[in-house]
Amino acid sequence: CSGSNCPTSCSEVSQCGDGTVSSGEACDDGSTADNDGCSSTCTVEDGWDCSSGTCVDINECTDNTDNCDVLTTCTNTTGSFTCGACPSGYTGDGSSGCTDINECATNNGGCGNATYTTCVNNDGAAPTCTDINECATNNGGCASGETCVNNNGAAPTCQPDDNGNG
Secondary structure (H helix, E strand, C coil), rough: CCCCCCCCCCEEEEEECCCCCCCCCCCCCCCCCCEEEECCCCHHHECCCCCCCCEEEEECCCCCCCCCCCCEEEEEECCEEEEEECCCCCCEEEECCECCCCCCHHHHHCCCCCCCCCEEECCCEEEEEEECHHHHHHHHHHCCCCEEECCCCCEEEEEEECCCCC
16 A cells, blocks of 8 residues: 555455455466466366366366267367267267268168178178078079079079979
């Protein structure tokens, strides 16, 4: 205090950035800079904990407070975190979620003609292709007395039986 405007008892006026947490301040790190945990308005910034009087970065990855998909990697950054990319076989980004790509939905997953081959989607991996044995149903459409021969991924072949029938 100085001059004639000084009250009979002087006390320092607290202000943000003076290093003392005062009424109305959540923190005061002695700085008026942002991005160090305590903002220029003496509020605790996202991703920081200032409860001990010193602001420390919260590791959202180890605290499990991140929103990264379980298939991705969480990386702590100062005041925040980043999520890695979804692995091969998945679509999306690490923070909004990873969704399996159903390869069977396009071109029968590369398994060939869907009439003769079944495609089974596998999460995050190539599909499983399985031949359909057409001979197992109605002798594959072969005439009575004919032998049905299953052909992998193709139509069956009807052959005359051993007695020359067909």
